[in-house]
Amino acid sequence: MPEAHETSVPHGVGVMMVPPWREGLVVAVLPDVYRDIVEIISDAPGPMQAKQIVPRIGLPTTTGKIEGTRGKLKRLVERGWLDEDTPGQFTLARQGPGRDRANSQ
DSSP states (O other): OOTTTOOOOOTTTTOOSSSOTTOOOOOSSSOOHHHHHHHHHHHOOOOOOOOHHGGGTTOOOHHHHHHHHHHHHHHHTTTTTTEEETTTTTEEEETSSSSSSSGGG
16 A cells, blocks of 8 residues: 555656757657658658648548647647648748758658
């Protein structure tokens, strides 16, 4: 039986899964699905929408999966990995990952 002064600390609370991008940070630090998204956008000839990315990461193109992916894209924008110059159109951040191909390794 635990003693009265012991407290349980939930795991994962307060842990930032997607770190803010900074010089020298590589795509490999991202969780798998975020890394896949950045790599797909990196290989794209132009801006991409969530509905174009969903099938490329192996998800069905349902509204829920598209909205979930849009949330991930917005998070990557907030953290400096991607840009959204036009609403719903995502590209690599101008000074972010993948501008130097060695950074995406």
